[in-house]
Amino acid sequence: MKYLPLVWAALWRRKPRTILTMLSVVVAFLLYGLLTAVNAAFNTGVELSGADRLVTTGKYSITQVLPYGYWQQVKNMDGVEQVTFASWFGGYYQEEFNFFPQFPVDPQSYFDVYSELTIDEDQLRAFVTTRTGAVVSKTLADRYGWSLGDRIPITAGIWPLADGSNSWEFDLVGIFDTRDPAARSQHEYMLMQHEYFDEARQFGQGTVGWFISQIRDPEQAGQIAQAIDAQFANSPNETRSDTEKAFNQSFLKQMGDIGLIIQSILGAVFFTLLFLTGNTMMQSVRERIGELAVLKTIGFSGGSLLMIVLAEALLLTLMAALIGLGLAAFLLPGLAENMPGFSGLALDLEAWITALLLALLLALIVGLPPALRAQRLSIVDALSEHA
Amino acid sequence: MNKERFGEIDVAETLVRLEGVAKSYRRGNQDIAVLDALNLNIERGDFLALMGPSGSGKSTLLNLVGGLDKPTRGSITVGDARLDQMSGGQLARWRAHHVGFVFQFYNLLGVLSAEKNVEVPLLLTKLSKAQRRKHVATALDVVGLADRARHKPSELSGGQAQRVAIARALVGDPDLLVCDEPTGDLDRSTADEILNLLQVLNRDHGKTIVMVTHDPKAAEAARQTLHLDKGKLVEAQGVAA
Numbered sequence: 007m008k009y010l011p012l013v014w015a016a017l018w019r020r021k022p023r024t025i026l027t028m029l030s031v032v033v034a035f036l037l038y039g040l041l042t043a044v045n046a047a048f049n050t051g052v053e054l055s056g057a058d059r060l061v062t063t064g065k066y067s068i069t070q071v072l073p074y075g076y077w078q079q080v081k082n083m084d085g086v087e088q089v090t091f092a093s094w095f096g097g098y099y100q101e102e103f104n105f106f107p108q109f110p111v112d113p114q115s116y117f118d119v120y121s122e123l124t125i126d127e128d129q130l131r132a133f134v135t136t137r138t139g140a141v142v143s144k145t146l147a148d149r150y151g152w153s154l155g156d157r158i159p160i161t162a163g164i165w166p167l168a169d170g171s172n173s174w175e176f177d178l179v180g181i182f183d184t185r186d187p188a189a190r191s192q193h194e195y196m197l198m199q200h201e202y203f204d205e206a207r208q209f210g211q212g213t214v215g216w217f218i219s220q221i222r223d224p225e226q227a228g229q230i231a232q233a234i235d236a237q238f239a240n241s242p243n244e245t246r247s248d249t250e251k252a253f254n255q256s257f258l259k260q261m262g263d264i265g266l267i268i269q270s271i272l273g274a275v276f277f278t279l280l281f282l283t284g285n286t287m288m289q290s291v292r293e294r295i296g297e298l299a300v301l302k303t304i305g306f307s308g309g310s311l312l313m314i315v316l317a318e319a320l321l322l323t324l325m326a327a328l329i330g331l332g333l334a335a336f337l338l339p340g341l342a343e344n345m346p347g348f349s350g351l352a353l354d355l356e357a358w359i360t361a362l363l364l365a366l367l368l369a370l371i372v373g374l375p376p377a378l379r380a381q382r383l384s385i386v387d388a389l390s391e392h393a
Numbered sequence: 394m395n396k397e398r399f400g401e402i403d404v405a406e407t408l409v410r411l412e413g414v415a416k417s418y419r420r421g422n423q424d425i426a427v428l429d430a431l432n433l434n435i436e437r438g439d440f441l442a443l444m445g446p447s448g449s450g451k452s453t454l455l456n457l458v459g460g461l462d463k464p465t466r467g468s469i470t471v472g473d474a475r476l477d478q479m480s481g482g483q484l485a486r487w488r489a490h491h492v493g494f495v496f497q498f499y500n501l502l503g504v505l506s507a508e509k510n511v512e513v514p515l516l517l518t519k520l521s522k523a524q525r526r527k528h529v530a531t532a533l534d535v536v537g538l539a540d541r542a543r544h545k546p547s548e549l550s551g552g553q554a555q556r557v558a559i560a561r562a563l564v565g566d567p568d569l570l571v572c573d574e575p576t577g578d579l580d581r582s583t584a585d586e587i588l589n590l591l592q593v594l595n596r597d598h599g600k601t602i603v604m605v606t607h608d609p610k611a612a613e614a615a616r617q618t619l620h621l622d623k624g625k626l627v628e629a630q631g632v633a634a
Contacts, residue, residue: 008516014503016542290434300500303461304514304561305489388453389496 031326039334065088067242071213093215096163099157110203129180140176291376299388308381327365409435414467442615459571493562497574554581588614
């Protein structure tokens with residue numbers, strides 16, 4: 007600690023260079039913070055998937071609709087506790103950038119299957135009985151300032167009304183939340199009555215998007231999924247059933263391997279950073295070989311000089327990493343507000359620890375060569391060269 | 394010839410003793426001898442000037458006495474320490490506690506204030522921050538620069554910077570001060586001030602000083618002057634301080 011003023015002073019020997027290098031490290035860690043949070047948000051859905059739920063979609067694509075009549079058939083299958091369904095509405099609120107998922111559902115069964123959702127009983131009853139009723143997640147209600155009784159216009163992207171218009175309107179009769187606040191980002195959507203949707207839409211009557219079955223024994227999931235698919239094999243609407251976790255994973259894969267993409271971007275950024283920071287450290291030590299020789303003359307050991315130069319690299323990268331991560335933590339809530347489905351966007355403890363370890367590794371890699379040079383320098387040669 | 398100095402008679406307390414010291418450097422395939430079978434005793438409290446033409450080996454001798462380099466042959470004893478038998482780490486620790494260095498170009502750390510520069514050697518000790526501050530203040534006071542403590546080297550004149558360097562050399566209260574051309578970068582009157590200061594340190598504070606210089610006027614400030622030529626001591630001259 008008593009060498010800190012020495013390390014600090016050396017770090018700011020060339021202020022513009024240090025500031026520019028720090029800025030590049032700050033940007034790298036800012037990017038790390040943002041992308042890691044996004045990756046974590048993507049994976050939260052997979053992690054929080056219900057182990058006792060199966061999702062049944064069209065065999066070849068999630069966009070293939072299935073007959074409404076399958077609902078009863080799936081309900082009657084062995085091992086299935088209860089079943090609900092949903093469809094993809096694909097609309098937006100007022101402007102296209104106000105996009106969030108909307109699902110026409112069967113109100114009662116949906117809330118029965120998704121027991122992690124909480125809603126006031128009166129509001130659920132109102133949802134069940136109001137044809138144009140809709141309920142939204144608390145996060146959406148907060149974001150758009152909606153309250154019960156509001157009429158919410160939704161412009162359809164897929165399903166026009168029977169008269170050809172895309173302007174749907176729903177009455178907000180309920181606001182739901184999740185028991186676990188960490189799961190809020192996974193349930194950031196609007197639900198409307200399937201019955202009304204089915205009657206009012208121009209085409210596609212009698213179909214739904216997918217079924218969600220709650221099963222009695224999660225260990226039987228594979229067999230039950232096979233049984234469901236076997237039930238509809240060789241029909242015009244063959245199905246594919248999977249656990250909710252596998253379904254969420256395959257849904258993510260359709261967008262690409264987010265983790266790999268993020269790791270590739272960060273890998274490129276940090277690889278570039280190695281050269282930039284490494285060059286700064288080498289240059290900084292090269293410029294003050296004379297000063298380091300004086301320290302060695304005074305009695306500083308080679309090991310002390312090694313530690314001083316390493317501490318300088320560590321201070322540079324750690325400070326910049328903390329600023330970058332701090333900025334990311336500051337920006338994430340703002341970004342989350344504007345990105346439906348990402349309301350839980352935040353840096354968790356693991357991300358902080360990983361980033362700080364990364365900063366430590368970076369400091370070691372860029373600091374070690376100049377530190378070894380400082381450790382090994384010959385006082386006599388250095389003093390005569392820098393006299 | 395000064396017999397005492399060449400080790401034939403040794404009546405005063407000897408601080409530095411060199412016996413049969415040789416130093417050579419390897420350049421390519423050639424060994425270049427810089428010092429050859431040198432014997433020398435320096436008494437405690439002496440102020441010795443080393444003179445000689447460039448390449449005569451005086452800086453090499455200074456480096457050996459200051460524990461910055463090790464001889465190829467022979468023994469070097471300073472106080473109770475056999476420098477020629479020490480490892481690099483042991484030499485570093487010895488330097489930290491027993492010797493102060495003054496360079497021609499001051500070699501202050503440009504990013505630190507005068508007081509922080511003076512404090513640097515004390516970072517190697519177990520002194521508390523308050524104790525370090527006290528020692529620094531005393532050292533700056535001795536060199537007459539207490540009012541410039543907060544100034545950076547770039548804000549000091551050459552003479553002031555050299556005084557800070559001397560304060561840095563003094564602050565650990567070493568037995569020995571090793572000065573390599575301490576007035577080489579200064580004008581005459583500033584050089585005289587620095588030499589006066591070194592005389593005060595030698596006379597009033599009992600510091601043993603070994604100084605390399607090209608300047609006969611500077612050598613006059615020393616108690617004794619030795620001349621080196623081609624790695625050998627060729628002459629000794631007594632000068633009243």
